[in-house]
Amino acid sequence: MNDSSNTLVEYGAVIDPNAMVTPPDTTELELEPGHPGEHDPDYVERRRELFALTRKHRLEALGPPLVAYTAEETRVWQAVSPALDALHRKHACSIYLKGKDALAITQDAIPQLRTISERLERETDMHLVPAEGALPYRTFYEYIAGRGFPVTQFIRHGSHPEFTPEPDMIHDCLGHVPPLMNRDYAELLTLIGKAAATTPHGDQVLALKRFSWFSIEFGLIEEGGETKVFGAGILSSTGEIPHSLFSPDATRRPFVTETVIATDYDPSQMQKDFFVAPSYAFLRRELEGLVKRFSIPVL
Numbered sequence: 001m002n003d004s005s006n007t008l009v010e011y012g013a014v015i016d017p018n019a020m021v022t023p024p025d026t027t028e029l030e031l032e033p034g035h036p037g038e039h040d041p042d043y044v045e046r047r048r049e050l051f052a053l054t055r056k057h058r059l060e061a062l063g064p065p066l067v068a069y070t071a072e073e074t075r076v077w078q079a080v081s082p083a084l085d086a087l088h089r090k091h092a093c094s095i096y097l098k099g100k101d102a103l104a105i106t107q108d109a110i111p112q113l114r115t116i117s118e119r120l121e122r123e124t125d126m127h128l129v130p131a132e133g134a135l136p137y138r139t140f141y142e143y144i145a146g147r148g149f150p151v152t153q154f155i156r157h158g159s160h161p162e163f164t165p166e167p168d169m170i171h172d173c174l175g176h177v178p179p180l181m182n183r184d185y186a187e188l189l190t191l192i193g194k195a196a197a198t199t200p201h202g203d204q205v206l207a208l209k210r211f212s213w214f215s216i217e218f219g220l221i222e223e224g225g226e227t228k229v230f231g232a233g234i235l236s237s238t239g240e241i242p243h244s245l246f247s248p249d250a251t252r253r254p255f256v257t258e259t260v261i262a263t264d265y266d267p268s269q270m271q272k273d274f275f276v277a278p279s280y281a282f283l284r285r286e287l288e289g290l291v292k293r294f295s296i297p298v299l
């Protein structure tokens with residue numbers, strides 16, 4: 001995996017290793033074909049407005065803007081939050097639940113990311129970076145290397161409150177943000193960020209991307225003899241939580257780094273491969289081992 005001239009395969013297709021290292025920039029809102037909001041002019045207009053506002057705040061390092069959420073956006077938040085919270089109480093890992101309670105994220109109102117960012121900064125020296133949409137992987141991890149977590153500030157379309165084809169505020173705020181209150185988690189994340197932002201090799205960026213996909217995004221973890229959820233992609237979906245833990249159509253294997261970094265995935269489908277880490281300390285050791293093996297000078 002050390003030669004970036006090797007053929008790289010991602011999402012089942014051959015990719016250019018340089019695309020991993022030199023990410024493209026998207027300067028205008030693009031809703032993918034089939035997006036539930038694509039034919040709703042009010043929704044598209046609101047998304048354009050939030051795209052411009054959050055992009056400006058990101059590029060000018062202004063922190064998350066205060067957003068006056070509409071009644072419809074609040075309705076969608078209220079439609080999704082209670083069912084997710086019930087599942088979290090049963091199945092989320094303790095680091096997530098502690099963070100969610102400490103940040104006082106409620107089912108009634110969409111939180112202001114500016115307030116949450118200030119709280120995180122005091123607790124773990126992390127902050128939130130407003131993002132106009134999903135950022136390219138390496139751009140995303142460049143922010144994380146600087147202890148900033150990029151988060152969207154728009155909400156999915158109200159016709160399908162349980163579904164979003166792209167990361168939205170429900171995914172970010174109810175998936176990624178709560179564990180940022182934990183120091184061990186913050187250190188694990190920033191080490192992935194530093195490594196991914198530093199290496200010049202596309203194959204190494206891809207390996208780190210898969211390491212984070214199968215941990216931060218879709219990871220399971222052992223806790224007190226039970227398997228709990230800590231991946232944000234699982235925690236922000238009422239379908240993925242039971243699917244990841246119980247579905248006979250998914251595999252749950254011990255987290256073996258060699259296997260994880262060689263495993264491709266399809267982000268547009270329910271996941272079929274899950275890896276169970278024995279602890280955060282284990283993930284930290286595995287990540288440090290990988291970074292050393294890749295000779296990335298960030299330790």
Ligand SMILES: [Fe+2]
Pocket residue numbers: 167171176217232233
């Ligand atoms: Fe995510």
